[in-house]
Amino acid sequence: MKKLVAIVLLFISFSAFSQDPYLQKSNATAKEEAVKITDNYNLELSLTGEQQLLFQQKVEEFLIRRYKVESELKGREKLTVLYQLQNEETKEMNNILTRPQLEVYKQVKPNIQPLERVSKE
Template sequence: MKKLVFLLILLTSLSSFSQDPFLQKSNPEAKKEAIKITNLYIPELALTGDEQLLFQQKVEEFLIRRYKIEAEFKGKEKLELLYQLQQMETDDMQDILTREQMQVYKKIKPRIQPLETVSKE
C-alpha cells in the first residue's frame, strides 16, 4: 500500500513540474516582439546579460498567452483576461528583477506595454 501511495505522489509531482506544451511551441512573431520589448526595457532597467535573456523569455511566454486571448475573446472579457495576464507577468518578473528594477518596471510598463481599452457599444 505504501508503494502505491508513493507511486501516486511521484506521478502527481512529475506532472506538476512538466512544462506547458502550448508555451513550448516556437512563435517567431512572439519572439521578435519580445526582443523589441526587451530592448526598450534594457536602458531603463539596466538589465545584465542573464537578466536580459530571462526577461525576454518571460515576455515571449506572456506574448504567446496574450495572442491566444486576443484570438479567442472579445470586448470586456478579453480586456479582463489581458489585465489578469499583465498582473501575472508583473508578478513573475519579481523572480528576475531586483527590488529597484521592479519599482522602475512597474512605472514604465504601462508606457511600453499598454493595456487595450474597450469602446462602449
C-alpha cells in the same frame, strides 16, 4: 501498500516536473516582439546579461498567452483577461528584477506594453 504509495509519488513527480504548454510551442512572432520589448525595457532598467535572457523568455511566454486571449475573446471580457495577465506578468518579473528595477518596470510598463481600450457602445 508500498507499491501504491510509490505509484502515487511517481504520478505526482510527473505533474510537478511537467513543462508549461505555452513555452512548448515556439512562436517566431512572439520571439521577435519579445526581443524588441526587452530592448526597450533594457534602456530603462539596465538589465544584466542573465536578467535580460530571463526577462525576454518571460515576455515571450506572456506574449504567446496574450495572442491566444486576443484570438479567442472580445470586448470587455478580453480586456479583463489581458489586465489579469499583465498583473501576473508583473508579479513574475519580481523573481527576475531587483526591487529598484521592479519599481521602474511598473512605471514604464504602460508606455511599453499598453492595454487596449474598450469603446462604449
